Amino acid sequence: MEALLNPLNTDWTTWWLTILCALVAGLSKSGLKGFAMINIPILAHLYGGMASVGILLPFLIFGDTFAVIYYRRSAEWKYIKKLLPWAIIGIVLAVFVGKYVNDDQFRTTIAIAILICLAILVYRDVINGSVDLTKKKWFSSSLGLSGGFATMIGNAAGPIFNLYLMSMRLPKDTFIGTGAYFYLVLNLIKVPIHVVYWKSITMETFQLNLVCLPVLIIGAFIGKRVVKLIPEKAYRIFVMGVITISAIMLFFK
DSSP states (O other): OHHHHOTTOOOHHHHHHHHHHHHHHHHHHTTOTTGGGGHHHHHHHHHOHHHHHHHHHHHHHHHHHHHHHHHGGGOOHHHHHHHHHHHHHHHHHHHHHTTTSOHHHHHHHHHHHHHHHHHHHHHHHHTTTOSOGGGOHHHHHHHHHHHHHHHHHHSOOHHHHHHHHHHTTOOHHHHHHHHHHHHHHHHHHHHHIIIIISOOOOHHHHHHHHHHHHHHHHHHHHHHHHHHTSOHHHHHHHHHHHHHHHHHHTTOO
16 A cells, blocks of 8 residues: 555655645646745755656646636637747757756746846836736747746746736636646646656656645645635735745745
């Protein structure tokens, strides 16, 4: 039984923390956007950088699938099509430099970029949106490129893509549904790379993902109910707050 429940043969504290990460992934993907960022430093500490990315990715795909099923009618594909090509270029770049990039420098750069973009969005809100960033090609291309790179290196693109979708001022359900489809497409693209090239997803790690799946589903149902209770304006403030915290977390190991 232990071999079935704990295929990586970790200590049980590590196992329970992994279960907690699955719950957080479910909460995040069903609407409490950004929560899953806390999983990145936790899993990296438990399993190491490369291995943690392979463990987290199936969690994200499970959560994306749940969100797509529930919010499928709310997605706006025009925003996905605008950002996806740049994100794919970012993924391709990350595949070749992923084993050599200085992780500390990368995280610091991404964190600074997120905080700068967030400051621009807050300024835009203060002046009632007279500066329309959605029509600026540099905004979508830079976020798409950096987001694609970040999602391949460490599944750390959540704040970047959430920032892009927030800039569109989408209604809550549209924001969640559009993001769900976008993340699912990107994460599925990454699977063969993790299995074949980086070898960070194995039969044992995927078995651990399946063991944690019921907990992730519970988290998804909880998140879906909680997000219904949050008003549109409060939800926007909540997401911006989580983005800020997530960016700050990138400065630390």
